[in-house]
Amino acid sequence: MTPRTSAYATNPLRHPEDRRLPRIAGPSGMVLFGVTGDLSRKKIMPAIYDLANRGLLPPGFSLVGFARREWADQDFAQIVHEAVKEHSRTEFREEVWRQLSEGFRFVPGDFSDDLAFDRLRRTIEELDVTRGTGGNHAFYLSIPPRFFGDVVQQLQEHGLAEERPGTWRRVVVEKPFGHDLESARELNASIGEVFPSGSVFRIDHYLGKETVQNILAMRFANSMFEPIWNANYVDHVQITMAEDIGIGGRAGYYDGIGAARDVIQNHLLQLMALIAMEEPTDFDADALRIEKQKVLAAITLPKRLDRTTARGQYAAGWSGGVKVAGFHDEEGIPASSTTETYAAITLGIDNRRWAGVPFYLRHGKRLGRRVTEVAVVFKRAPHLPFHASATEELTQNALVVRVQPDEGLTLRFGSKVPGTSMEIRDVTMDFAYGGTFTEASPEAYERLILDVLLGDPPLFPRHEEVEQSWRILDPVLEHWARQDEKGKHKPEPYAAGTWGPSSAEAMLARDGRTWRRP
Structure with a gap:
């Protein structure tokens, strides 16, 4: 008589360690x-x-x-x-x-x-x-x-x-975990005196979003991306978090904090680390943290911060068909405030995979629409055997991870236009969570609170990552503070409903590139 086989052996879906089970x-x-x-x-x-x-x-x-x-x-x-x-x-x-x-x-x-x-x-x-x-x-x-x-x-x-x-x-x-590197260290020390590091959970709600976690799945569950995920093929990366709202009733919090501290130091640098990190040995907290920390430690700033950063403040304009006030007209904001509502910075990664590839990070309020995305823009083909007029409407290939709203992935590439002539134009292949999966994605806070109760920390930045992020951002903030002290190059006004100050456009134009319009 054949021995009865364990249900776990015949059906891996029922294995007690299967992460697909609730x-x-x-x-x-x-x-x-x-x-x-x-x-x-x-x-x-x-x-x-x-x-x-x-x-x-x-x-x-x-x-x-x-x-x-x-x-x-x-x-x-x-x-x-x-x-x-x-x-x-x-x-x-x-x-x-x-x-x-x-x-x-x-x-x-x-x-x-x-x-x-x-x-x-x-x-x-x-x-x-x-x-x-x-x-x-x-x-x-x-x-x-x-x-x-x-x-x-x-x-x-x-x-x-x-x-x-x-x-x-x-x-x-x-967040925020401090307002600079020194305060972050003090904050980490005061909490660390009471709770061991494994019992401290720093919430970055962006890391709980389904699409952010899908960056790891997209990169490491598919063989088609890894061969081109490097400086040989990637021209540059743009990471954008745009909001169409103003500061609302948050003047007391926002004035003196600004766009760079509020979003770039945490959300966008964490997104950058996930996009650029090497493959972890597995997906437990320690392995992920090690690879993210390697990337953050390798991030470098350009020497000319006056040419590779930009900041602005929204002025009065139209947003969503409604006339809105400018930043200095918001209740609780002094007319002398130099707090930026738009920030853009250029970063590099000093390692073999990414050497020479610029990463452009930007965040702003009162922009054209609400969207968060990561766009990996690829280099042009080294040779195009087509007449120049055939590829006039062809831009660079790009893979875009849409974090919010309309969560999903978009791949932009060139295709022939139907007809007798050889004309090539951009087309897109689109994956949308809402159109593929019947179950709605849980809110980020659901995932993160459950992880706290389970003691599962992969999606929570540790104090080393927080301090590395401030190491990256502090020189930019100090550069802007020196400009304010000299009374020059203050945050540039931009009309509400537009895509930011002209200095941000000039920042990319110096590199021969342009910002995406999501």
């Missing part, structure tokens, strides 16, 4: 500092509900809110209810909400209030007993970075950061 968090809870902020209301709370709705949270999951409000538990539950109804991705189901809301608690107090942290400790202990959270808690600091050190010290002093055998404690921090 990963469900074990007994755990989360403490949310900053529950009254926009991020909590629009992203974090809805993501927690969506995870519960998808069956990815344990039945006893708890959520504790901490803020300076005289709320009872039911008041906090109502706040979460409103946020979920307005912003959740999945449908609202009463039975899911009822089970989830039973684990809601609220602790009033501020970050210097010892009594409040004592109440928080007792609340967590009560949840361990009544909800079965098992001593496993994540502390989400959705608060300004200047308070990170205060909160983690309070957590330590009240025994909240202590991991007992068989339990875990983790801390989640939002």
Whole structure:
């Protein structure tokens, strides 16, 4: 009689380590500092509900809110209810909400209030007993970075950061991770005194986006790209994050921060690292981090920053058919502000794969449309055996990764136009997530919060990556600050609804290139 074969041996889809199977968090809870902020209301709370709705949270999951409000538990539950109804991705189901809301608690107090942290400790202990959270808690600091050190010290002093055998404690921090290299090191040191590096999760929500993760799949699951993914074939790379909105009500945060600190230092440099990194040995956190750090360490700045960087401020104009105010007319922005709302920089990578290939990074507000994309632009064919007039409308081949919106990939190449003459024109092959997969992509915060609860850190930048990013950006910021002190070359105005200042166009024109119009 033939021995009965294990189901795992005959069906690899059922292997217990198969990453395609849903990963469900074990007994755990989360403490949310900053529950009254926009991020909590629009992203974090809805993501927690969506995870519960998808069956990815344990039945006893708890959520504790901490803020300076005289709320009872039911008041906090109502706040979460409103946020979920307005912003959740999945449908609202009463039975899911009822089970989830039973684990809601609220602790009033501020970050210097010892009594409040004592109440928080007792609340967590009560949840361990009544909800079965098992001593496993994540502390989400959705608060300004200047308070990170205060909160983690309070957590330590009240025994909240202590991991007992068989339990875990983790801390989640939002960007910005400092405002320069020195402050980033100080911030990392203050958090590192309380939580070990493996328990610190720095949220960069762009790394949780499905299309960003697809960069790794596109590069390393397909043999067609690797042979041409180098300086022999790639002419340059453009990484763009464009927003059609202004600063809104964020003047207090944005003035003094600016486009480069807000987006280039984190989102765009992380995208650059994923595009340029070597193949990791596998996709666990350590292997990915090693390869990203190698790229970041090899990034170089040109010598002439006055010719290879650009910055601007949006002026009044038309956006989406509506007349909008300029940056200096926004409430809370002084007329003397030199904070940039548009930033573009040129970077190189000093290694064998990318030597000589410029990477152009840009971010701006009040631009022509909302779009984030990575465009890998290839060199022209060394010889075109066609009459010059046949290829007048032929540009360079390009592979474009669309991060948002309309997530997908586009490949641009030349094709013959139907007819008797030999005329070649650009065409595109397009892959869109929405048109290929029936399941909607989860929000980035769903993936990242679940990874925190699972203790799975591949999508979270470590402190070494943060410090490398500031090493790259600090000389640019210092160069701009010196220009401001001399009273020359201040941020150039650009009309709202356009694609940025003329200095950014000139930056690429000096290299014989132009920006893409997404």
